[in-house]
Amino acid sequence: MREFIAKEYGRTLVIHLGKGELLLESVQKALEEKNIKNAVLLSAIGSLRKLSMHIIMDTEDNATNHFLVVEKPFELCAMQGLVLNGVPHFHMVCSAPGNESFCGHVEEGCEVQYLMEIALLEIKDMNLTRRKDAFNIDYIDEL
Secondary structure (H helix, E strand, C coil): CCCCCCCCEEEEEEEEEECCCEHHHHHHHHHHHHCCCCEEEEEEEEEEEEEEEEEECCCCCCCCEEEEEECCCEEEEEEEEEEECCEEEEEEEEEECCCEEEEEEECCCCEEEEEEEEEEEEECCCCEEEEECCCCCEEEEEC
């Protein structure tokens, strides 16, 4: 187990995305423009018309990921994650008509249907990144 403690928080970045905008790409652009390197995702709600994510497929030492892209109406029910060294790592839960659920790691290409509201809290006194372990899995480490 690794632990990191933050004591100094900075700006709260609220992002509103409109119809047709790309979720992850827009967040990445806002982080770069505001020079936010580390943050915690506080809240995210909205709707999507295109979902792009991956999920793990087995429990082997080296992960097998399944990437999927689904185009249909979705409600974003929950999204959580961190931004480390300027790179967002988010997971989401979405529902589609008929109470069909999709959960997984957010990938580029998620497209907003009506709106998306995202709030991120900057962490100023952490200098963290992700590195690969022996199984090619990301872990959090200090820069």
